[in-house]
Amino acid sequence: MKHHFSRRVAGAKRSAIRELLKLTEQPDIISFGGGLPAPETFPHEEMAEIAAEIIREKYANVLQYGLTEGSKTLRQAICDWLKPQGVEATIHDLLVTTASQQALDLLCKAFIDPGDVIFCGLPTYLGAVQAFNLFEVDKIGVQLENDGMDLDELEERIAEAKDAGKTLKAIYVIPDFQNPSGITMSLEKRKRLLEIARREDLLIFEDNPYGHLRFAGEPMPSICSMDDEGRVLMMLTFSKTLCAGLRLAVMLARGDLMDALVRAKQPTDLCTSKLTQHLAAQYILRYGLENHLEEIRPIYKEKRNAMIAALERYMPEDAGISWTEPEGGLFVWMRLPEGIDTTDMLQDAIEHKVAYVPGASAYVDGGGQHTIRLSYSLVSPETIDEGIRRLAEVVKATIEAKQVAAGTR
Ligand SMILES: Cc1ncc(COP(=O)(O)O)c(C=O)c1O
Known part of the structure:
Protein backbone atom coordinates (compact mmCIF):
# COMPACT_ATOMS: atom_id res chain seq x y z
CA MET A 1 0.00 0.00 0.00
CA LYS A 2 1.37 3.43 -0.79
CA HIS A 3 1.71 5.85 2.09
CA HIS A 4 -1.08 8.37 2.12
CA PHE A 5 0.40 10.68 4.74
CA SER A 6 -0.22 14.40 4.51
CA ARG A 7 2.80 16.61 3.97
CA ARG A 8 2.03 18.14 7.37
CA VAL A 9 2.18 14.90 9.35
CA ALA A 10 4.98 13.37 7.29
CA GLY A 11 7.21 16.22 8.43
CA ALA A 12 6.13 16.06 12.09
CA LYS A 13 8.42 14.26 14.50
CA ARG A 14 7.51 12.58 17.73
CA SER A 15 9.17 14.32 20.62
CA ALA A 16 12.54 12.58 21.05
CA ILE A 17 12.49 13.61 24.67
CA ARG A 18 9.13 12.04 25.39
CA GLU A 19 10.48 8.83 23.80
CA LEU A 20 13.62 9.01 25.92
CA LEU A 21 11.67 9.68 29.06
CA LYS A 22 9.76 6.43 28.60
CA LEU A 23 13.01 4.77 29.68
CA THR A 24 12.79 6.58 32.97
CA GLU A 25 9.51 5.04 33.99
CA GLN A 26 11.33 2.18 35.76
CA PRO A 27 10.53 2.39 39.48
CA ASP A 28 14.16 2.62 40.66
CA ILE A 29 14.83 5.75 38.58
CA ILE A 30 14.23 9.11 40.25
CA SER A 31 12.76 11.15 37.47
CA PHE A 32 12.76 14.93 37.37
CA GLY A 33 11.67 14.58 33.75
CA GLY A 34 7.89 14.69 33.41
CA GLY A 35 6.12 18.02 33.76
CA LEU A 36 3.08 16.37 35.34
CA PRO A 37 1.25 17.89 38.32
CA ALA A 38 1.56 16.24 41.74
CA PRO A 39 -1.33 13.74 42.13
CA GLU A 40 -1.66 14.62 45.82
CA THR A 41 -2.98 18.00 44.66
CA PHE A 42 -5.98 16.38 42.92
CA PRO A 43 -9.19 16.79 44.98
CA HIS A 44 -10.16 13.21 44.15
CA GLU A 45 -12.69 12.56 46.94
CA GLU A 46 -14.68 15.68 46.10
CA MET A 47 -14.47 14.88 42.39
CA ALA A 48 -15.70 11.33 43.02
CA GLU A 49 -18.71 12.63 44.93
CA ILE A 50 -19.60 15.22 42.33
CA ALA A 51 -19.13 12.73 39.48
CA ALA A 52 -21.45 10.16 41.10
CA GLU A 53 -24.07 12.81 41.77
CA ILE A 54 -24.10 14.53 38.40
CA ILE A 55 -23.97 11.32 36.39
CA ARG A 56 -26.86 9.88 38.39
CA GLU A 57 -29.00 12.99 38.63
CA LYS A 58 -28.05 15.11 35.60
CA TYR A 59 -27.14 12.43 33.09
CA ALA A 60 -29.37 13.80 30.32
CA ASN A 61 -27.33 16.99 30.42
CA VAL A 62 -23.79 16.02 31.41
CA LEU A 63 -23.56 12.92 29.20
CA LYS A 83 -12.62 39.59 37.84
CA PRO A 84 -10.63 40.20 41.06
CA GLN A 85 -7.50 39.44 39.02
CA GLY A 86 -8.20 42.48 36.84
CA VAL A 87 -9.53 40.51 33.87
CA GLU A 88 -12.97 41.76 32.83
CA ALA A 89 -14.68 39.12 30.73
CA THR A 90 -18.16 37.84 29.96
CA ILE A 91 -18.89 34.27 29.03
CA HIS A 92 -18.77 35.35 25.36
CA ASP A 93 -15.05 36.07 25.76
CA LEU A 94 -14.25 32.56 26.99
CA LEU A 95 -13.86 29.40 24.96
CA ALA A 110 -7.40 30.16 13.28
CA PHE A 111 -4.53 32.58 12.73
CA PHE A 119 8.26 34.84 18.16
CA CYS A 120 8.92 32.63 21.17
CA GLY A 121 11.36 32.29 24.04
CA LEU A 122 14.70 30.55 23.96
CA PRO A 123 13.84 28.21 25.62
CA THR A 124 10.11 27.66 25.23
CA TYR A 125 7.45 24.99 25.79
CA LEU A 126 8.10 22.00 23.57
CA GLY A 127 4.39 21.19 23.09
CA ALA A 128 3.83 24.64 21.60
CA VAL A 129 6.73 24.11 19.23
CA GLN A 130 5.18 20.81 18.13
CA ALA A 131 1.88 22.56 17.40
CA PHE A 132 3.67 25.37 15.55
CA ASN A 133 5.62 22.84 13.48
CA LEU A 134 2.47 21.10 12.34
CA PHE A 135 1.20 24.40 10.96
CA GLU A 136 4.55 25.29 9.36
CA VAL A 137 5.11 28.31 11.57
CA ASP A 138 8.36 30.20 11.10
CA LYS A 139 9.47 30.16 14.75
CA ILE A 140 11.86 32.94 15.69
CA GLY A 141 13.52 32.47 19.08
CA VAL A 142 14.40 35.29 21.46
CA GLN A 143 16.67 34.74 24.47
CA LEU A 144 15.16 34.74 27.94
CA GLU A 145 16.79 36.84 30.61
CA ASN A 146 16.23 36.40 34.35
CA ASP A 147 13.20 38.73 34.11
CA GLY A 148 11.72 37.32 30.92
CA MET A 149 12.21 37.69 27.18
CA ASP A 150 15.01 40.03 26.04
CA LEU A 151 12.82 42.71 24.48
CA ASP A 152 15.68 44.59 22.81
CA GLU A 153 16.47 41.38 20.98
CA LEU A 154 12.77 40.90 20.20
CA GLU A 155 12.73 44.33 18.53
CA GLU A 156 15.80 43.39 16.49
CA ARG A 157 14.25 40.09 15.39
CA ILE A 158 11.03 41.89 14.44
CA ALA A 159 12.96 44.38 12.32
CA GLU A 160 14.93 41.59 10.60
CA ALA A 161 11.78 39.56 9.89
CA LYS A 162 10.04 42.63 8.44
CA ASP A 163 13.05 43.40 6.26
CA ALA A 164 12.95 39.82 5.00
CA ILE A 183 11.46 32.37 34.85
CA THR A 184 8.83 35.07 35.48
CA MET A 185 8.52 38.14 33.28
CA SER A 186 8.80 41.45 35.15
CA LEU A 187 5.96 43.96 35.19
CA GLU A 188 8.01 46.45 33.13
CA LYS A 189 8.58 43.84 30.45
CA ARG A 190 4.90 42.85 30.41
CA LYS A 191 3.99 46.47 29.72
CA ILE A 204 0.13 37.90 22.00
CA PHE A 205 -0.51 34.25 22.85
CA GLU A 206 -0.24 34.32 26.65
CA CYS A 224 -4.17 40.00 29.30
CA SER A 225 -5.36 42.09 32.26
CA MET A 226 -3.45 45.11 30.86
CA ASP A 227 -4.80 44.76 27.33
CA ASP A 228 -7.67 47.02 26.31
CA GLU A 229 -7.70 46.10 22.61
CA LEU A 242 -7.23 21.20 39.39
CA CYS A 243 -6.58 17.90 37.55
CA ALA A 264 -11.62 26.32 14.18
CA LYS A 265 -12.83 24.23 17.12
CA GLN A 266 -16.11 23.01 15.64
CA PRO A 267 -14.55 20.66 13.07
CA THR A 268 -11.85 19.67 15.57
CA ASP A 269 -14.03 18.10 18.27
CA LEU A 270 -17.49 19.78 18.18
CA CYS A 271 -17.19 20.45 21.89
CA THR A 272 -15.07 19.66 24.91
CA SER A 273 -16.36 16.86 27.18
CA LYS A 274 -19.43 18.15 28.92
CA LEU A 275 -18.91 15.73 31.78
CA THR A 276 -15.51 17.10 32.75
CA GLN A 277 -16.72 20.67 32.31
CA HIS A 278 -19.53 20.05 34.77
CA LEU A 279 -17.18 18.29 37.18
CA ALA A 280 -14.92 21.32 37.18
CA ALA A 281 -17.78 23.82 37.37
CA GLN A 282 -19.42 22.06 40.31
CA TYR A 283 -16.09 21.73 42.09
CA ILE A 284 -15.43 25.46 41.68
CA LEU A 285 -18.95 26.46 42.76
CA ARG A 286 -18.92 24.21 45.83
CA TYR A 287 -15.36 24.49 47.07
CA GLY A 288 -13.86 27.54 45.32
CA LEU A 289 -10.79 27.46 43.10
CA GLU A 290 -8.94 29.95 45.29
CA ASN A 291 -9.40 27.74 48.39
CA HIS A 292 -8.04 24.77 46.49
CA LEU A 293 -5.07 26.77 45.21
CA GLU A 294 -4.26 27.86 48.74
CA GLU A 295 -4.08 24.21 49.73
CA ILE A 296 -1.86 23.05 46.91
CA ARG A 297 0.68 25.90 46.73
CA PRO A 298 2.52 24.76 49.89
CA ILE A 299 2.94 21.27 48.39
CA TYR A 300 4.91 22.72 45.46
CA LYS A 301 6.75 25.15 47.70
CA GLU A 302 8.08 22.36 49.91
CA LYS A 303 9.30 20.45 46.87
CA ARG A 304 10.90 23.52 45.28
CA ASN A 305 12.68 24.28 48.55
CA ALA A 306 13.92 20.69 48.77
CA MET A 307 15.31 20.89 45.25
CA ILE A 308 17.07 24.23 45.72
CA ALA A 309 18.55 23.06 49.04
CA ALA A 310 19.80 19.83 47.44
CA LEU A 311 21.32 21.70 44.47
CA GLU A 312 23.15 23.98 46.91
CA ARG A 313 24.30 20.99 48.93
CA TYR A 314 25.52 18.69 46.16
CA MET A 315 26.40 20.62 43.01
CA PRO A 316 30.09 21.46 42.67
CA GLU A 317 30.96 25.11 43.38
CA ASP A 318 32.89 27.30 40.95
CA ALA A 319 32.18 24.88 38.13
CA GLY A 320 30.13 27.26 36.01
CA ILE A 321 26.81 25.75 37.08
CA SER A 322 23.75 27.91 37.78
CA TRP A 323 20.04 27.35 38.28
CA THR A 324 16.84 29.36 38.54
CA GLU A 325 14.89 29.69 41.80
CA PRO A 326 11.26 29.83 40.68
CA GLU A 327 8.65 31.61 42.79
CA GLY A 328 5.97 29.19 41.61
CA GLY A 329 5.20 26.45 39.14
CA LEU A 330 6.99 23.15 38.67
CA PHE A 331 10.40 23.75 37.13
CA VAL A 332 14.01 24.58 37.93
CA TRP A 333 16.31 25.33 35.01
CA MET A 334 19.97 24.45 35.25
CA ARG A 335 22.84 25.67 33.13
CA LEU A 336 26.02 23.59 32.97
CA PRO A 337 29.26 24.85 31.45
CA GLU A 338 29.09 25.43 27.67
CA GLY A 339 30.32 22.38 25.82
CA ILE A 340 28.53 19.86 28.03
CA ASP A 341 25.86 18.05 26.05
CA THR A 342 23.05 17.17 28.43
CA THR A 343 21.37 14.90 25.87
CA ASP A 344 24.51 12.71 25.84
CA MET A 345 24.76 13.00 29.62
CA LEU A 346 21.23 11.62 30.06
CA GLN A 347 22.44 8.09 29.27
CA ASP A 348 24.89 8.31 32.21
CA ALA A 349 22.21 9.81 34.39
CA ILE A 350 19.84 6.95 33.64
CA GLU A 351 22.63 4.51 34.58
CA HIS A 352 22.90 6.41 37.86
CA LYS A 353 19.11 6.04 38.21
CA VAL A 354 18.18 9.68 37.81
CA ALA A 355 16.52 11.47 34.89
CA TYR A 356 15.79 15.00 33.65
CA VAL A 357 14.80 16.73 30.42
CA PRO A 358 17.76 17.89 28.30
CA GLY A 359 17.19 21.55 27.50
CA ALA A 360 18.01 21.45 23.79
CA SER A 361 14.49 20.22 22.99
CA ALA A 362 13.12 23.56 24.18
CA TYR A 363 15.28 25.68 21.83
CA VAL A 364 13.93 26.47 18.37
CA LEU A 378 6.28 14.20 41.14
CA VAL A 379 9.01 13.45 43.68
CA SER A 380 8.85 13.62 47.49
CA PRO A 381 11.22 16.06 49.22
CA GLU A 382 13.39 13.19 50.56
CA THR A 383 13.63 11.57 47.15
CA ILE A 384 14.45 14.95 45.58
CA ASP A 385 17.52 15.12 47.84
CA GLU A 386 18.72 11.67 46.77
CA GLY A 387 17.98 12.36 43.10
CA ILE A 388 19.97 15.60 43.08
CA ARG A 389 22.83 13.83 44.91
CA ARG A 390 22.93 11.27 42.08
CA LEU A 391 22.68 13.97 39.43
CA ALA A 392 25.56 15.90 41.01
CA GLU A 393 27.76 12.78 40.73
CA VAL A 394 26.95 12.54 37.04
CA VAL A 395 27.54 16.27 36.48
CA LYS A 396 30.91 16.18 38.29
CA ALA A 397 32.04 13.13 36.31
CA THR A 398 30.95 14.74 33.02
CA ILE A 399 32.76 18.01 33.74
CA GLU A 400 35.92 16.14 34.76
CA ALA A 401 35.86 13.94 31.68
CA LYS A 402 35.52 17.05 29.53
CA GLN A 403 38.46 18.73 31.28
CA VAL A 404 40.60 15.60 30.80
CA ALA A 405 39.67 15.43 27.11
CA ALA A 406 40.54 19.14 26.70
CA GLY A 407 43.87 18.62 28.48
CA THR A 408 42.99 21.18 31.15
CA ARG A 409 43.20 18.59 33.90
C1 LIG B 1 3.37 26.14 28.95
C2 LIG B 1 2.42 25.01 28.73
N1 LIG B 1 1.41 25.17 27.89
C3 LIG B 1 0.54 24.19 27.66
C4 LIG B 1 0.65 22.97 28.30
C5 LIG B 1 -0.36 21.90 27.98
O1 LIG B 1 -1.15 21.64 29.07
P1 LIG B 1 -2.61 21.06 28.98
O2 LIG B 1 -2.84 20.61 27.58
O3 LIG B 1 -2.63 19.94 29.95
O4 LIG B 1 -3.50 22.16 29.36
C6 LIG B 1 1.68 22.75 29.20
C7 LIG B 1 1.84 21.46 29.85
O5 LIG B 1 2.79 21.15 30.51
C8 LIG B 1 2.60 23.81 29.43
O6 LIG B 1 3.62 23.70 30.28
Missing part, protein backbone atom coordinates in the same frame (compact mmCIF):
# COMPACT_ATOMS: atom_id res chain seq x y z
CA GLN A 64 -24.84 14.86 26.18
CA TYR A 65 -23.10 16.97 23.51
CA GLY A 66 -22.61 20.58 24.49
CA LEU A 67 -21.99 24.02 23.01
CA THR A 68 -18.73 24.46 21.10
CA GLU A 69 -18.04 27.53 23.24
CA GLY A 70 -18.37 25.45 26.41
CA SER A 71 -20.59 25.17 29.46
CA LYS A 72 -22.11 28.49 30.46
CA THR A 73 -21.91 27.55 34.13
CA LEU A 74 -18.18 26.88 33.88
CA ARG A 75 -17.50 30.00 31.85
CA GLN A 76 -19.45 32.15 34.30
CA ALA A 77 -17.55 30.63 37.23
CA ILE A 78 -14.26 31.49 35.49
CA CYS A 79 -15.39 35.05 34.71
CA ASP A 80 -16.19 35.53 38.41
CA TRP A 81 -12.80 34.11 39.40
CA LEU A 82 -10.93 36.30 36.90
CA VAL A 96 -13.56 26.10 26.80
CA THR A 97 -10.94 23.93 25.14
CA THR A 98 -9.77 20.36 25.53
CA ALA A 99 -6.92 21.66 27.68
CA SER A 100 -4.41 24.25 26.53
CA GLN A 101 -2.65 21.93 24.11
CA GLN A 102 -5.82 22.11 22.02
CA ALA A 103 -5.89 25.87 22.49
CA LEU A 104 -2.43 26.06 20.92
CA ASP A 105 -3.62 23.94 18.01
CA LEU A 106 -6.69 26.15 17.55
CA LEU A 107 -4.63 29.33 17.63
CA CYS A 108 -2.61 27.98 14.73
CA LYS A 109 -5.71 26.80 12.86
CA ILE A 112 -1.60 30.94 10.99
CA ASP A 113 -0.80 30.33 7.35
CA PRO A 114 2.36 28.38 6.45
CA GLY A 115 5.43 30.57 6.84
CA ASP A 116 3.84 33.06 9.25
CA VAL A 117 6.12 34.13 12.08
CA ILE A 118 5.60 33.48 15.78
CA GLY A 165 9.32 40.37 3.94
CA LYS A 166 7.89 37.82 6.38
CA THR A 167 4.33 37.89 7.73
CA LEU A 168 4.51 38.52 11.46
CA LYS A 169 1.60 37.15 13.46
CA ALA A 170 2.20 36.64 17.16
CA ILE A 171 4.45 36.51 20.19
CA TYR A 172 4.08 33.36 22.29
CA VAL A 173 4.91 33.85 25.97
CA ILE A 174 4.55 31.99 29.26
CA PRO A 175 5.08 34.95 31.59
CA ASP A 176 4.80 33.11 34.91
CA PHE A 177 7.24 30.40 36.03
CA GLN A 178 7.84 29.56 32.43
CA ASN A 179 8.06 26.00 31.17
CA PRO A 180 10.88 25.01 31.04
CA SER A 181 12.90 27.77 32.73
CA GLY A 182 10.81 28.70 35.79
CA ARG A 192 6.68 46.93 27.10
CA LEU A 193 5.78 43.65 25.38
CA LEU A 194 2.21 44.88 25.03
CA GLU A 195 3.46 48.18 23.60
CA ILE A 196 5.62 46.37 21.06
CA ALA A 197 2.70 44.15 20.08
CA ARG A 198 0.51 47.26 19.64
CA ARG A 199 3.08 49.10 17.57
CA GLU A 200 3.76 46.12 15.32
CA ASP A 201 0.14 44.95 15.30
CA LEU A 202 0.97 41.49 16.61
CA LEU A 203 -1.16 39.12 18.66
CA ASP A 207 -0.02 30.78 27.99
CA ASN A 208 -0.64 30.80 31.71
CA PRO A 209 -0.68 27.29 33.21
CA TYR A 210 1.39 28.13 36.28
CA GLY A 211 0.61 31.74 37.24
CA HIS A 212 -1.83 30.66 39.95
CA LEU A 213 0.74 28.36 41.52
CA ARG A 214 2.75 31.21 43.00
CA PHE A 215 4.20 30.29 46.40
CA ALA A 216 6.69 33.15 46.88
CA GLY A 217 7.05 36.80 45.90
CA GLU A 218 4.34 39.21 44.78
CA PRO A 219 1.52 38.28 42.35
CA MET A 220 2.02 39.75 38.89
CA PRO A 221 -0.85 40.93 36.64
CA SER A 222 -1.38 38.88 33.52
CA ILE A 223 -0.56 40.65 30.24
CA GLY A 230 -8.26 42.34 22.69
CA ARG A 231 -4.88 41.50 21.15
CA VAL A 232 -3.87 39.16 23.98
CA LEU A 233 -5.30 35.66 23.82
CA MET A 234 -4.81 34.03 27.20
CA MET A 235 -4.87 30.30 27.85
CA LEU A 236 -5.66 29.10 31.35
CA THR A 237 -5.53 25.37 31.83
CA PHE A 238 -6.98 23.45 34.75
CA SER A 239 -4.27 20.79 34.36
CA LYS A 240 -2.04 22.16 37.12
CA THR A 241 -4.66 24.04 39.15
CA ALA A 244 -4.72 17.26 34.29
CA GLY A 245 -7.01 14.33 33.44
CA LEU A 246 -10.01 16.62 33.09
CA ARG A 247 -8.36 17.90 29.89
CA LEU A 248 -9.87 21.35 30.37
CA ALA A 249 -8.73 24.89 29.75
CA VAL A 250 -10.32 28.20 28.88
CA MET A 251 -9.05 30.60 26.26
CA LEU A 252 -9.86 34.27 26.56
CA ALA A 253 -10.41 35.97 23.21
CA ARG A 254 -12.58 38.86 22.09
CA GLY A 255 -14.95 39.55 19.19
CA ASP A 256 -13.85 38.36 15.76
CA LEU A 257 -10.89 36.50 17.20
CA MET A 258 -13.25 34.42 19.35
CA ASP A 259 -15.46 33.76 16.36
CA ALA A 260 -12.48 32.47 14.37
CA LEU A 261 -11.50 30.17 17.23
CA VAL A 262 -15.01 28.74 17.51
CA ARG A 263 -14.98 28.06 13.76
CA ASP A 365 17.36 27.67 17.25
CA GLY A 366 19.24 24.42 17.93
CA GLY A 367 20.93 25.80 21.08
CA GLY A 368 20.65 24.97 24.76
CA GLN A 369 22.72 21.77 24.70
CA HIS A 370 24.20 22.58 28.11
CA THR A 371 20.86 23.14 29.85
CA ILE A 372 18.52 20.91 31.84
CA ARG A 373 14.93 21.11 33.02
CA LEU A 374 14.28 19.65 36.46
CA SER A 375 10.70 19.13 37.57
CA TYR A 376 10.14 18.70 41.29
CA SER A 377 6.43 18.00 41.17
